[in-house]
Amino acid sequence: MSDLTLYYDGRCPFCVGSMRRLHDWDRKRQLAFVDIAQPGFDPSPLGAGMAALNRELHGMTRAGEVLVGIDCMLAAYTLAGRGWMVWPLRVRALRPLLASAYRWFARHRYAISRRLGLRLPARCEDGVCSVGNPFMK
Numbered sequence: 001m002s003d004l005t006l007y008y009d010g011r012c013p014f015c016v017g018s019m020r021r022l023h024d025w026d027r028k029r030q031l032a033f034v035d036i037a038q039p040g041f042d043p044s045p046l047g048a049g050m051a052a053l054n055r056e057l058h059g060m061t062r063a064g065e066v067l068v069g070i071d072c073m074l075a076a077y078t079l080a081g082r083g084w085m086v087w088p089l090r091v092r093a094l095r096p097l098l099a100s101a102y103r104w105f106a107r108h109r110y111a112i113s114r115r116l117g118l119r120l121p122a123r124c125e126d127g128v129c130s131v132g133n134p135f136m137k
Helices: 013-025 050-055 070-079 083-090 095-107 109-115
Strands: 004-008 031-035 058-061 066-068 122-125 128-131
Touching: 004 013, 004 070, 013 031, 013 109, 050 095, 058 070, 066 070, 070 083, 070 095, 083 095, 095 109
Parallel strands: 004 031
Antiparallel strands: 004 058, 058 066, 122 128
């Protein structure tokens, strides 16, 4: 079992790219990834509805603690050995501002993805190709 399971939006190109980078950086395989956009996904173990999961990144620790937003990001980057990249999240005085900025970004993630020219990669299986999430099995 992973130390932290991240619940991310697999329809969001920016989100998928971020999860891919975390996955690649996670040499000790302490992170797991769950696409909340997959048919049949059940949010009930997190104690949150889909609206909340679509507002902010959620994660669940091995101990069952749910982390949300910048707390989740801080834990994920730290476990992936990249805690230095999110060091401002550790500064108590900056946290309210950064949490607000994160929520704004999350609310506009599709438009930001489009403006950055990000797209979900094409996946091909058995001669059939579709645009999809690279974490999908």
